[in-house]
Amino acid sequence: MAESIRGRLSDLRRDLHRYPEPGWCEFYTTARLVEELEDLDVDEIAVGAEAYDPDDRMAVPAADELDEWFDRARDRGADPGLLERMAGGNTGVVAVLDRGEGPTVGLRVDIDGLYVEEAADGDHAPTAEGFRSETGETMHACGHDVHMTWGLAALEAIEERGFAGRLVVFFQPAEEVSGGGYPMAESGYAADLDYLLAAHVGLDHPTGEVVAGIERPLAMCHVDATIRGTAAHAGKAPQDGDNAIQALGTAIQNAYGIPRHADGMTRVNVGRVEGGTASNVVAERVEAVAEARGETTELMEYAKDRLRRTFETAAEMHGCAADVEVVSESPRADSDPELVDVVADVARGVDGVDAVVPTADFGASEDATFLMRRVQEAGGLASYLVVGTDHPTSHHTPTFDVDERSLETGVEVLAGSILAVAEDPP
Numbered sequence: 001m002a003e004s005i006r007g008r009l010s011d012l013r014r015d016l017h018r019y020p021e022p023g024w025c026e027f028y029t030t031a032r033l034v035e036e037l038e039d040l041d042v043d044e045i046a047v048g049a050e051a052y053d054p055d056d057r058m059a060v061p062a063a064d065e066l067d068e069w070f071d072r073a074r075d076r077g078a079d080p081g082l083l084e085r086m087a088g089g090n091t092g093v094v095a096v097l098d099r100g101e102g103p104t105v106g107l108r109v110d111i112d113g114l115y116v117e118e119a120a121d122g123d124h125a126p127t128a129e130g131f132r133s134e135t136g137e138t139m140h141a142c143g144h145d146v147h148m149t150w151g152l153a154a155l156e157a158i159e160e161r162g163f164a165g166r167l168v169v170f171f172q173p174a175e176e177v178s179g180g181g182y183p184m185a186e187s188g189y190a191a192d193l194d195y196l197l198a199a200h201v202g203l204d205h206p207t208g209e210v211v212a213g214i215e216r217p218l219a220m221c222h223v224d225a226t227i228r229g230t231a232a233h234a235g236k237a238p239q240d241g242d243n244a245i246q247a248l249g250t251a252i253q254n255a256y257g258i259p260r261h262a263d264g265m266t267r268v269n270v271g272r273v274e275g276g277t278a279s280n281v282v283a284e285r286v287e288a289v290a291e292a293r294g295e296t297t298e299l300m301e302y303a304k305d306r307l308r309r310t311f312e313t314a315a316e317m318h319g320c321a322a323d324v325e326v327v328s329e330s331p332r333a334d335s336d337p338e339l340v341d342v343v344a345d346v347a348r349g350v351d352g353v354d355a356v357v358p359t360a361d362f363g364a365s366e367d368a369t370f371l372m373r374r375v376q377e378a379g380g381l382a383s384y385l386v387v388g389t390d391h392p393t394s395h396h397t398p399t400f401d402v403d404e405r406s407l408e409t410g411v412e413v414l415a416g417s418i419l420a421v422a423e424d425p426p
Contacts, residue, residue, distance in 0.1 A: 004156065005036065005040075005149075005152050005153045005156045006153050006156060006157065006408075006411060009149055009153060009404070009407040009408060009411070010404050010407065012036075012149050012152070012153075013145050013146055013148075013149040013404065013407060014126075014129075014131035014145075015032070015131075016029065016032065016140070016145040016148050016149065017126060017131050017133065017140050017145040018131050018132070018133060018134050019032075019076065019133070019134060019135060020112075020113025020114070020133055020135060020138045020139055020140040020144075020145070021069055021073075021091075021112065021113055021135075021138065022061070022065075022069070022112055022113060022114070022115060022138055022176070022177075023059060023061070023112045023173060023174030023175070023176055023177040023179050023180065024057065024059075024060050024061055024066065024089035024090075024091055024112075024173055024174050024177075024179060024180075025061065025065065025066060025068075025069035025070075025089065025091065025112075026091040026092065026111050026112055026113075026173050026174075027069055027070050027072075027073035027074075027078060027083055027086050027091060028072070028073035028076050028078045029091070029111050029112075029148075030047065030048070030082070030086060030091045030092060030093055030111070030171070030173075031073065031078035031079050031082045031083070032078075033093050033111070033148065033152070033171050034047060034079075034082055034093055035079075036152050037093070037095050037152070037155075040095075040152075040155060040156055040159060041159055042095045042096060042097050042155070042159070043096050043097060043098040044094075044095070044096035044098070045093060045094075045095055045096075046093065046094045046095075046096075046189070047082060047085045047086065047090075047092075047093050048085050048086045048090030048091060048092065048093075049085070049090045050085070051092060051093060051094040051170075051184070051187060051189060052092075052183035052184055052186065052187040052189075053183060053186065053187070054088065054090050054183075056182055056183035056186050056187075057089070057090075057174070057179055057180070057182075057183050058174075058177075058178065058179040058180075058182055058183075058327060058328035058329070059174060059177035059178065059179035059222060059327045059328040060089055060179065061089070066088065066089045070083065070086075070087070072135075091111075091173040091174075092111065092170075092171055092172055092173035092174075092180060092184070093171045094168060094169065094170055094171070094184075094187075094189045095155060095168075095169045095171070096166065096167070096168050096169075096189070097155065097158060097159055097163065097166070097167040097169075098166050099163050099164055099165060099166070099167075100164055100165070101164060101165070102163070102164035102165025102166070102422050103165045103166075103194040103195060103421060103422055103425055104165060104166040104167075104168065104192055104193050104194050104195075105165060105166070105167050105168070105193070105194065105195045105196075105197070105418050105421060105422065106167075106168045106169075106170060106189075106190065106193040106195065106196040106197070106371065106375070107151060107154060107155075107167065107168070107169045107170065107196075107197050107198075107199075107414065107418065108169075108170040108172055108184070108196065108197070108198040108368050108371055109144075109147040109148055109150060109151035109169070109170070109171055109172065109198075109199065110144050110147055110171075110172050110173075110175035110176075110180070110368075111144055111147075111148055111171050111172065111173055111175075112144060112173055112174055112175055112176050112177075112180075113133075113138045113139055113140045113141070113144065113176075114138060114139055114140075114141045114142060114176055114396060115137060115138055116138070116139040116141040116396060116397070116398055117133075117136070117137055117138075117139065117398060118132050118133040118139040118141070118398055119132075119398040119399045120132065121399070124398075124399050124401065125401050126401060139398065139400075141395060141396050141397060141398070141400045142176070142395045142396060142400070143200065143201035143202055143389075143395070143400075143402055144175070146201045146389075146402055146406065146407060146410065147199065147200070147201065148171065149407055149411075150199060150387075150407070150410040150411055150414055151169050151171060153407075153411040153415075154169075154410075154411050154414040154415045154418070155167065155169050157411060157412075157415035158415055158418055158419065161415070161419060163418070163419060163422055164422055164423075165422045167418065168189050168190075168193065170184050170189070170190075170371065172184050172367075172368075175366070175367055175368075177222065177327075177328055178220065178221075178222060178328040178329060178330045178365070178367040179327075179328045179367070180367065181330060181366075181367025181368055181369065181370040181371060182328075182330075182367065182370045184370070184371060185370035185371045185373070185374045186370075186374075190371055190374050190375070191378075192378070193371075193374075193375045193378070193380055194375075194380045194381070194421075194425070195339060195375070195380055195381050195382070195418075195421050196371055196372055196375040196380065196381075196382040196383075197339075197343070197382075197383055197384075197385065197414060197417060197418065198366075198368040198371070198372070198382075198383075198384045198385070199384070199385050199386070199387060199410060199413075199414060200366075200384070200385075200386050200387075201386075201387055201388075201389050201402055201406055201410065202386075202387075202388065202389045202391050202395065202402060202406075203362075203364075203386050203388075203395070204394070205357070205360075205386050205387075205388030205389075206388045206389070206390055207352075207388055207389050207390045207403045207405055207406055207409075208352060208353060208354040208355060208388060208409075209353075209354070209355040209356075209357060209388035210343075210344075210347040210350075210353050210355070210356050210357070210385065210386065210387055210388065210409070210413055211357045211358075211359070211360045211385060211386035211388075212335075212340045212341070212343035212344035212347060212356060212357070212358050212359065212383065212385055213334075213335025213336070213337075213339065213340035213343060213358070213359050213383040213384060213385060214334075214335055214359070214360060214361070214362040214384045214385070214386060215334045215335060215359050215360070215361055215362065216295065216332070216334065216361045216362055216363070217332055217333065217334075217362040217363075217364065217365055217366050217369055217384070218267065218293040218294060218295065218300070218332065218362070218363070218364060218365045219293065219294050219295075219296060219297040219299070219300035219301075219329070219330060219331050219332040219365070219369075220291060220292065220293040220294075220300060220329060220330055220365035221291060221292050221293075221300060221304045221326050221328065221329035221330075222289070222290075222291050222326070222327045222328045222329070223289070223290045223291060223292065223304070223307060223308070223324060223325065223326055223327070224287070224288070224289055224290075224324070224325045224327050225251070225287065225288045225289075225290060225311045225322060225323070225324045225325075226285065226286075226287050226288075226322070226323045227244045227247050227248050227251070227275075227285070227286050227287075227288075227311070227314075227315045227320050227321070227322045228244060228284065228285050228315075228320060228321050228322075228323075229241065229242035229243055229244035229247065229282070229283065229284045229285070229318070229319065229320040230242040230282070230284055230319070230320075231277075231281055231282055231283070231284035232281075232282040233280065233281070233282075234279070234280045234281055234282050235280055238282060240282075241282025241284075242282070242284075242318060242319035242320050243282050243283055243318060243320075244275060244276075244283045244284055244285055244286040244315075244318075244320050245275060245276055245283040245286050246318050247286075247314050247315045247317065247318035247320045247322075248273060248275070248286045248288060248314070250314040250317060250318065251288070251310050251311045251314035251315070251322075252270050252273075252288075254310045254313075254314060255268050255270055255290065255307055255310050255311075256268065258303060258306045258307065258310065259306075261294075261299055261302055261303075263295075263296070263298070263299060264294070264295035264296060264299050265294070265295040265299070266292070266293065266294045266295070266299050266300070266302065266303040267291075267292065267293040267294070267303070268290065268291070268292050268293075268303055268307055269290060269291050270288055270289070270290045271289050271290065271291065272288065272289040273286060273287065273288045273289075274286070274287050274288075275287055288311075290307060292304045292306075292307045293365060294332075295332070296332050297331040297332050300329070300331075300332075304326065304329075307324075308324045308326075311324050312324065328367075330365055330366065330367040330369050330370060331369050331370065331373055332369060333369035333370075333372035333373045333376065333382065335359065335372075335382065335383040335384055335385075336376065336381040336382055336383060338381055338426040339381040339382065339383040339421070339426060340358055340359060340383050341358075341426065342383075342417055342420050342421055342426050343383055343385050343413065343417045344356050344358050345420070346413060346416040346417045346420050347413050347416075349416070350409060350412045350413055350416065351412070352405060352408065352409050353409060353413070360386070362384070366384065368384060369384075372384065381426065385413065385414075385417075387406050387409055387410040387413060388406065389402045389403045389405075389406035390402075390403040391403070
């Protein structure tokens with residue numbers, strides 16, 4: 001029999017840390033998760049398109065990127081049969097524990113890594129202790145290796161502790177691009193959930209602190225814009241060109257001037273631009289990647305519409321045309337006070353927890369809100385909790401790491417909260 005997951009939390013987290021894969025490319029990661037799940041006494045394991053409708057996916061990368069990571073997973077030894085079930089970027093897995101009469105509880109954890117090259121310095125613990133990312137260009141720089149470990153270990157703990165009801169664990173792909181939450185939320189596995197828990201490590205909360213439920217996550221959208229103009233010789237006949245770079249410059253300047261809204265906070269950012277060919281050619285094409293966020297879903301829609309209009313009118317001003325595509329988005333959803341109280345009560349009894357914060361502002365965005373919103377709209381309760389960890393640098397940086405004491409803490413808070421709502425529903 002395989003060794004208990006809770007007996008090897010650090011080893012499992014480090015194993016997952018070594019091979020981070022970007023959104024919808026988590027082929028090897030999904031295979032590893034299935035390998036662990038098959039050693040547990042779960043009732044159902046749904047992989048990829050068995051867990052959601054592939055047409056509901058957002059921000060799916062180009063075929064060549066998918067193929068590259070698929071081949072890497074195969075070369076690394078992922079099960080060929082599992083890989084075939086994930087062909088085309090249908091990654092992620094849902095595990096179900098069905099234990100008779102009782103509530104249906106969902107647990108969502110995310111599984112993707114980031115395009116961040118991990119630090120190779122000797123004072124970076126993953127490097128010093130031999131579990132630095134082996135891919136070269138990606139990293140678990142936001143703690144999703146911890147989240148997966150929590151999900152597996154909490155499932156094992158629930159299985160062993162006499163749970164009565166149905167537990168659905170969503171190992172969700174593509175959180176970093178806000179691409180996987182919607183298909184998971186639209187799936188049959190999210191139907192009829194009475195409760196949903198989601199969790200994150202750190203977020204500037206120290207080891208020993210637990211936030212029982214976040215509030216005010218920002219609704220957000222990712223936007224791709226392509227501006228097309230007309231090429232011309234920049235010295236001989238600049239008047240014959242329609243300069244896509246000039247149009248983009250106008251769009252960027254005006255995007256940051258989108259009017260504030262009286263109902264609350266909004267954010268816009270243009271994060272990457274690429275285009276043009278040479279200094280003596282009037283650029284005929286340029287691409288930009290941007291985002292809009294809002295304190296509410298409605299405010300995000302306001303910022304998104306203004307951002308779209310800004311690209312389109314700036315292009316028109318300079319004789320160009322703009323194609324603007326919303327590639328992914330997520331709504332706002334707040335934690336429910338009744339479930340927050342349950343999590344807080346459980347956390348106060350967990351060894352190693354010395355401070356429980358009932359609620360805190362999230363300040364960023366999360367596509368777990370799709371699942372939260374579906375549960376809440378059906379009359380259920382949801383909470384997104386944070387288990388603190390001391391991290392030497394912020395999330396999404398090359399030197400991000402976690403205090404592994406948070407591994408056991410997260411498992412006990414999650415498992416304890418699931419058992420609590422099953423035994424004494426709020």
